[in-house]
Amino acid sequence: MPEAFVAGLNDNTRHKIVDLLNARLADVISLTLAVKQAHWNLKGPGFIGVHELLDEVADRLRESSDLMAERAVILGGFADGTAEVVAEKTKMKPYPLNESELQFHVEALRERFVDVGKRVREALEEAGEIGDDDTEDLFTEVSRQIDKDAWFIGANMPPKG
Structure with a gap:
């Protein structure tokens, strides 16, 4: 593992945290691509x-990805964010292709936001x-944003019943 730029965490802890960050990084990148x-x-x-909301949401997800990737590097690891790694490691359900109906996308995205938010x-x-504690705080920030964007997207669903 390369040099870490943080004091107070032993190598074993840093390895575990970097793995955890990269696992969630794969999900957030996958979610960004679905958006x-x-x-x-x-x-x-x-x-x-x-359409405009989703551009803003994608920007916020990229900011979350940057936070996680940079934290992994600060801890002496590598950020694993290539398309190949994301495709292999994401736990997010694949996003459907060949769909155009707005409500379909709203529901499919809301479902994936809730799922990724749970894992975060x-x-x-x-x-x-x-x-x-610092990575815990980072994940709290990412979780709040994912929850908020899930709500923004879900607000475009028709009322039930």
Whole structure:
């Protein structure tokens, strides 16, 4: 493992945290690509508002990816964010292709945001148990943003019942 730029964490802890960061990095990159897939292909009533929202959401997800990747490097690891690694490591359900209906995309994205958000919350708990409060805090920040964007996207769904 390369040199770490943080004091107070032993090598074993740093290795575990870097692995945890890279696991969630794969999910967040995968989620970003799903958002862009929807952004490019959706059509229907409310198109422009959702289309623009998804660009903003993708930007925020990229910021979250940067936080996780940079933290992995600060801890002396490497950020594993190539398309090949993400395709292999993501736990997110594959995003459907050849869909254009706006409501389909809204529901598919909301479902994936909730799923990735759950894994990020699990990661923040694990980081705390391992003893890295700073990474726990980072995951808390990412979790809050994912929850907020899930809500923004889900607000475009028609009322039930």
